[in-house]
Amino acid sequence: MSLSVDIKKRLGNFTLRVSFTVSGGILGLLGASGCGKSMTLKCIAGIEEPDEGKIVLGDRVLFDSEKGINLPPQKRKVGYLFQNYALFPNMTVEENIAAGAAGIKAEKENAVKEKIEMFYLKGLEKKRPFQLSGGQQQRVALARILASEPDIIMLDEPFSALDSNLKWLLEQELMELLAAYPGEVIMVSHNRNEIYRFSDTIAVVSDGRIDAISSREQLFQNPETVSAALLTGCKNISRAEKITSHTLKAVDWNITLYSNRPIPDNMTHVGMRAHYFKYAHGNDNTNTMNCTVVKVIENPFSYIILLKNNCCSGGADCTKIRWEVDKAVWEELTAKNSPVRLIFDPDNLLLLSQ
Structure with a gap:
């Protein structure tokens, strides 16, 4: 089953204009707060109505502005996991799950029993949300979603309110559960590590638009745009001008750099990830920069210089x-009191467009 989205929605001075198609695997929407990630999910779910466009899930049209089609949320077969899980506070665990189940009474009861077992909720059936941990609440919310047999699951910042240890445990649980799910999955996050671990394909959302979309490996190796590079963690970016097919001038760094990859004509910036720099031991001046240390920041296993x-x-x-x-x-370099000469690895230069 595939999902095709091509919509436009205006919200004051902000315009959401996204277009993408995904078929199989997990799609991650990566972007800063306020860029339109959650609004995209709400439009797919039917919570918000686009001004124009089309949304098709499998062979079902969920929304088509030209034909006047706008299915209500309950008919879209979309499972939406909100950031706060949105459990009914006056219902027990089994009642919350049953609220999402379809069919006659006996079918609902079987669905609840199955999901209680699947999500390790035995012994919690009669408890209400306030009596559950964050991880237990998340499992109940997912159980309720899957009990409705959705064609697509959408996860909106599912770990944003959790501490790092609980977040890691729940990530592993969720990965196992989603591995067996046959439908489409979309996950929204501003955390690049989280998106990388979960997603097969990543779309970078910037100012209401899809700035880049590719496999996760390709996106991090070659983000192509400045916003994609920033969102995937690149901190070193300079304006750039192409000189030849393999050389460029990094304007802000006042240095000429050689790239082992051909430089595209539309390149406007060059980037280098902090961990890709090499230290120049000899006299080679190719792609080297002489630097002075301003500050040293200690991490558990590395230094940020x-x-x-x-x-x-x-x-x-x-x-x-x-x-x-x-x-x-x-520590070896500082023991030798060595000057800092960095090499911009020509294999790892990021050649970016605006």
């Missing part, structure tokens, strides 16, 4: 470089 680019005469903002380095490597 903030550096002043000695090649640039501009203000502090345009000279700042971020380098993430293994602790042992940095």
Whole structure:
């Protein structure tokens, strides 16, 4: 089953204009707060109505502005997991699950028993949401969704309110449960690590539009746009001008760089992920930058080194470089009192368009 979305919705000065098609696997929508991720889910679910466009799930048209089709939420067969899980507070666990189940009484009872077993909720059947942990509430919400036999499951920031340890445990549980689900899955998050772990395909949402969409591996290796690079964690980005098919001028860093990949004509910026820098031990000046250490920030297993680019005469903002380095490597360099000369790895330059 596939999902095709091509919609437009205006909200004051903000316009949501998204178009994508997904078939199989888990689609992650990655973007900053307020970019339109959750509004996209609400339009698919029927909670919000687009101004124009079309939404098709499998062979069913959920919304078509030209034909006047707008199925109500209860007829869309969409399972929507809200950030706060949206359980009915006056209902028990089994009553909450039954509220999502379809069929006659006997069929509902069987569905509830099956989901109680599947989601490890035995012994909690008579408890109400306030008596459950965050993880238990999430499992009840998912059980209620699956009891309705949806064609698609949509997860809106499902781990945003959890501490890191509980979040990790619930992630593993949810991954196992979704692995057996035959329908479409869309997950919304602003957390790039979370999206990477869950998704097969990732769409970057920026200012109400799909800025990039590709496999997760391709997106992180070659994000293609500035916003996609920023959202996937690249902190070092400079304006750039193409010189030849393999050389460019990084304007903000005042350095000429060689790329092993052909440079596209529409390139406007160049990026380098903090952990891809190499340290120049010899006299090779290719893609090297002389730097001065501004600040050292310690992580559990690495250091973040903030550096002043000695090649640039501009203000502090345009000279700042971020380098993430293994602790042992940095401690060896500081023991030798070595100057910092960084190599922009020509295999890992990010060639970006605006």
